[in-house]
Amino acid sequence: MMPAVYSASTPLAQSGGETLVQVKQASKHFDVSEPWLNRLIERKPRRFLHAVDQVSFEIKKGETFGLVGESGCGKSTVARLLVGLYDCSGGEVRFEGYPIQDIDRIKESDTTSLRRKIQMIFQDPYASLNPRWTVGQIVAEPLKVHRMLESRSAILERVALLLGQVGLAASDAARYPHQFSGGQRQRISIARALASEPEFLVCDEPTSALDVSVQAQVLNLMKDLQKQRGLTYLFISHNLAVVRHVSDRVGVMYLGRLVEVAPNDVLFEKALHPYTRMLLDAIPDLERTGKDRTPVAGEVPNPLAPPSGCAFHPRCPKAKARCQRERPALTMVDETRQVACFAISDPDFDKRDAR
Amino acid sequence: MPSIQNYNSDQYGEAPLLELRHLQVEFPTRKGLLRALDDVSFSIMRGETLGVVGESGAGKSLTGAAIIGLLEPPGRIAGGEIWLEGRRIDSHSPEAMRKLRGKEIAAIFQDPLTSLNPLFTVGRQLTDTIQTHLSLTYSQSRQRAVELLARTGIPAPELRIDHYPHQFSGGMRQRVVIALALAADPKLIVADEPTTALDVSIQAQIIRLLKQVSRDLGTSIMLITHDMGVIAETADRVAVMYAGRVAEIGAVDAMIHRPKHPYTKGLMASIPSIRAHRDRLAQIEGAMPRLDVIPKGCAFNPRCAARFSRCLIERPELQDAGESRAACWALSQ
Numbered sequence: 001m002m003p004a005v006y007s008a009s010t011p012l013a014q015s016g017g018e019t020l021v022q023v024k025q026a027s028k029h030f031d032v033s034e035p036w037l038n039r040l041i042e043r044k045p046r047r048f049l050h051a052v053d054q055v056s057f058e059i060k061k062g063e064t065f066g067l068v069g070e071s072g073c074g075k076s077t078v079a080r081l082l083v084g085l086y087d088c089s090g091g092e093v094r095f096e097g098y099p100i101q102d103i104d105r106i107k108e109s110d111t112t113s114l115r116r117k118i119q120m121i122f123q124d125p126y127a128s129l130n131p132r133w134t135v136g137q138i139v140a141e142p143l144k145v146h147r148m149l150e151s152r153s154a155i156l157e158r159v160a161l162l163l164g165q166v167g168l169a170a171s172d173a174a175r176y177p178h179q180f181s182g183g184q185r186q187r188i189s190i191a192r193a194l195a196s197e198p199e200f201l202v203c204d205e206p207t208s209a210l211d212v213s214v215q216a217q218v219l220n221l222m223k224d225l226q227k228q229r230g231l232t233y234l235f236i237s238h239n240l241a242v243v244r245h246v247s248d249r250v251g252v253m254y255l256g257r258l259v260e261v262a263p264n265d266v267l268f269e270k271a272l273h274p275y276t277r278m279l280l281d282a283i284p285d286l287e288r289t290g291k292d293r294t295p296v297a298g299e300v301p302n303p304l305a306p307p308s309g310c311a312f313h314p315r316c317p318k319a320k321a322r323c324q325r326e327r328p329a330l331t332m333v334d335e336t337r338q339v340a341c342f343a344i345s346d347p348d349f350d351k352r353d354a355r
Numbered sequence: 356m357p358s359i360q361n362y363n364s365d366q367y368g369e370a371p372l373l374e375l376r377h378l379q380v381e382f383p384t385r386k387g388l389l390r391a392l393d394d395v396s397f398s399i400m401r402g403e404t405l406g407v408v409g410e411s412g413a414g415k416s417l418t419g420a421a422i423i424g425l426l427e428p429p430g431r432i433a434g435g436e437i438w439l440e441g442r443r444i445d446s447h448s449p450e451a452m453r454k455l456r457g458k459e460i461a462a463i464f465q466d467p468l469t470s471l472n473p474l475f476t477v478g479r480q481l482t483d484t485i486q487t488h489l490s491l492t493y494s495q496s497r498q499r500a501v502e503l504l505a506r507t508g509i510p511a512p513e514l515r516i517d518h519y520p521h522q523f524s525g526g527m528r529q530r531v532v533i534a535l536a537l538a539a540d541p542k543l544i545v546a547d548e549p550t551t552a553l554d555v556s557i558q559a560q561i562i563r564l565l566k567q568v569s570r571d572l573g574t575s576i577m578l579i580t581h582d583m584g585v586i587a588e589t590a591d592r593v594a595v596m597y598a599g600r601v602a603e604i605g606a607v608d609a610m611i612h613r614p615k616h617p618y619t620k621g622l623m624a625s626i627p628s629i630r631a632h633r634d635r636l637a638q639i640e641g642a643m644p645r646l647d648v649i650p651k652g653c654a655f656n657p658r659c660a661a662r663f664s665r666c667l668i669e670r671p672e673l674q675d676a677g678e679s680r681a682a683c684w685a686l687s688q
Contacts (some may be wrong), residue, residue, distance in 0.1 A: 070554035181642045182411075211410035211581065211643075216625035216636035223635070238554070241584075245627035245636065265632065282559040283629055284584030286611050299524050299557060 017060035020200055020232050021082060025091035028052040028077050032304065049304055051077040053256040054091065056330065061199070064226070064233040066247030066264070068240055068279070070300055074256040075236045079204045082234060083120050095200070111147040119193035123205035125185035129177040135188055136173030139163065142195040162191040166221060183214035190221065194229075202234045207242060219246060240283055244268050252276045255303055255311040258330055262337035272339045275312045310341070318343040370441065371398035372575050373422065373543055378435035378445075380414075380421055380599075382646075389646040391417050391430065393599045396673070399543065404569055404576040406590030406607065408583060408622075410643050413596040415579045419545045421445075422577070423462050424452035440542070458488040461536035465548040467528035470535075471520040477504075477531050478516035481538060488539035503534040508564060526557035533564060540572070547579045562589050583626055587611055595619050598643055598654035605679025615676040616683050617659045653684065661685045 033039060033046040052074045059065045067075050080086045081093055084100045093100040095118060106114045119142070122128040129138055139159045142148075149155045160170035166187040177185055186206060193201055206222070207215040223246065225231060237243050243250055250267045252260045252275065260273040271277050298315040301307055307314050313323040322342055330340040343349050380392035392414045399405045407415045420426050422437060424447065437445040444455065456462070464470045472480055481500035485491060491499065497516070504512035507530040520528060529549065536544050546565065550558040566589060569576050578589055586593055587607060594604040595618065603616040614620045624637035641658045644650060650657055656666040663685070671682040 070556065183642055212583070213410065213622060213625045213639040214642060216627075216638040217640075219627070220635055220638055239627075240555075241627040241629040244629055244632065268629065268632075279555060280629065282555045284558070284562065284582065284588045285629060286583060286587045286623075286626065287630065297560070299526050300554065 017063065019058050020061045020096060021059040021234070022094040022097075023055060023057050023078075023082070023091070024094070025054045025056055026052060026078075026081055026088045026093055027054055027090035028074075028081055028086055029089040047304060050256050050306070051303070052081065055253075055256075055258050056091075057251055057258060057261055059200075059232060059234060061232055062226075062230050063248040064235050064246050066243035066250040067234065067236045067253060068238065068243050068250060069253035070238065070279075072255075072300060072303055073253040075238075075253055076204050077256075078253070079120070079202050079234065079236055083118050083202050113146070116142070116146045116148070116196035117199045119196060119198040119201050121186075121189050121193050121201060121203045121206045123208050125182060125189050125209065126177075128189055129185060129192075131177055133176075134173060135163070135168075135175055135177065135180075138177070138188060139173070139191045139195055142192060146196050148196060158195070159191075162195055165194065165225070166191045167217075181214075182210055183217055186210060186218050187221065190218075190225070194225065198231070200232045200234070202236075204236045205238070206235075208237065208239065215242070222246065240268075240279065252279070255301065255306050257311060257340065258338075259312065259340045260338065261330065266337055272333065272337070272344050273341050274316045274318055274343070278315070318349075320349070322346075322349075369400065372401045372403075372440060373577075374398040374436075374438040375418070375422070376436045376438070378418070378421060378437065379433045380417055380426065380430055381433040382430050386647065390433075390649075391599050391646055392421065393649075394435070395596075395599070395601055396435075397594050397601060397604055399575050399577060401542070401575055402569060402573040403592065404566075404578055404590045406586035406593040407577060407579045407596060408581060408586055408593060409596035410581065412598075412643055412646070414599040415581075415596050416547050417599075418596070419462070419547050419577060419579050422543075423456055423460050423545050424449070425456075425462075454488075457484060457541070458539045459541055460543045460545060461539075461541040463529075463532055463536050463544060463546040463549045465551050467525065467532045467552070468520065470532050471528065473520055476517050476519055477523070477534075481516070481535060484535055484538040499538075500534075503537055504531070506537070506568075507531070507534040508560070509534070525553055526560060529553060529557075529561055530564065533561075533568070537568065537572070537574075541574065543575045543577065544568075545577045545579070548581070549578070550585055551580065551582070558585070565589060583611070583623070595622065598649050599646070600654060600682065601673060602655065602683075603676070603679055603681040604673065605676075605681075609678035613678060615679055615686055616681040617661050617685070618655045619681070621658075653682070 028051045029048040030051055032049050034044045038044060055078060067078060069075050081088055084103055087101055095103060098106055098114060103114045108114055136159050139162055140155050143155055143158060149158055159173050163170055163172055168187055207218050210218060235243060235246050244264060247264050249263050251258050254275050260276045271280055309325050310323040310328050313319040328340045328342050330338045331345050333339050333344055375396055378392055378395040379390060382389040382391055395418055407418065409415045421432055432445050436443055478500055481503060482496040485496040485499050501512045501516055504515060509515050509527060509530050523531060550561050553561060562585060565576060568574055580586060590607045592605065593607050593610045595602045597618050603619045610619065611623060614623055621639040625639060627636060639658050652668050653666040653671050656662045665684045671684045673680045673682045674687060676686045
């Protein structure tokens, strides 16, 4: 086992801002074993998928933390751990200092629990809205669940206000989701998420299903709302350009592990981890018309059988023997950024034996 | 090789490989006729990659489907012509189209798993396609299948040829689909969102492969995608579609850096960039109209900041706009 490395928390916390969300060595394993009888007869072992493996980071009040990575790297599992939809298999997630699994029980007043402060926006606005409910019912639901408003007229008034804030008309409350376009449906999701006056929004690929011109509208809206309400975002996307546009700090994930965490500009201009650099280099870019480049070979390994040591070593141009044996921990390399790579953190790395 | 710079192929004297002339596609519905493609005209030269971009519902995929003769009924070609190497193909019978498809025009779709038959080995699917279109013996076609797999960058093709699609990863599967498309040396490949389902690092590999194929074999590619980044790296020319019409068409560099049509301008400005940090993205208000409520005159007029009285009444045709051709009245003033 790796020693617990908590280097994440201290220096970052000092750099100003109150920590809202703390993720400490959080892991999520899924049991993907064969059924019991098959294991008995065919002598198959139990198998676990390490979807998220000892991930630590913090999100400060009012900031946007971006999480990027390729499909299957565990981004969405992290999102679900953060809102408490999954329980951690190891480590913990804390919101305002309270363990996330207790969030429903901690009362902030007679009626509402801390839960109302965390909301989620999903990728597919078609699937995340109930087609049989009117928009008014959908947006009013959090108000009713958290018993924030009692009278019918007050709820209607609040729904109209919320719809106005996301750029829809108050009269839209009487319509059904299928009567709206994709961008408008995502606005409805945002209005619903805002209904309980949350502080922390977990956005899992909120614009991936949208066209670019509509994506721009939704991203601008999310930024405006953040300014007005002082919201904190966890923004998950596979689209690096979108993450660059919205985030203050960015974490890069590979096969369930965080490989690099850095402030936005630092990450996109001076990325250190070889995987981050490969990702940045792989993005098709408007400025590169007609140019050729050499893409990195290989694909993301099977997460059921991740490579030993550093999970990226089979594709890494810098890999040496140590990378196969040992797993690099996420360590601070300067005031603001953390990298999990021996080539960066080990001063004697270049002198070591090649593979 | 045709010049990459030319946006209007006719003036170079060379006959285009594929030409669409005023193509119209309609869907009869209970509520009336929906015109999904309206007067779409463009051409593709030999060895050229034409990118077709637009938002969902703009008619990009439908244009591709019309060319390969796979319009989903009740959709039908209601007007216009499609010419391939001087032959008109839109009037072909389904039987004649079936012979043409795969041999002269091949298609690559977004999801590689649904374009491959899960019950047959990739070798079987490749040799079937080869033997359908080329007169080769089984062992010759198997040999060709191995070569195709090798060409598309699949390691150990002699071994992999006997594997089933599920034994390949997403990126490798898309390579198999490309090998399948190349089976009978087609002149044109219609690639509909070929990299959309793939991760960025794999996407970069597939883009490179498509470019290599186009360069080495002289195959023309019609690349349909919503991702401007992919277009920028792959295409020679770009056609931007809006509400079933071509809004602007021109050389890729001019289209990205010096677009003329207000829609193309808005589209380019709304794309977040990985290189530069902007506080706010430019946004086009509203959304593309549904097919049953396309406004009179220019389809873009309700969202356009430059509109004037003529845009509300008369529909603009594609016209010379310097480096590109754009359908906009504001440019002819």
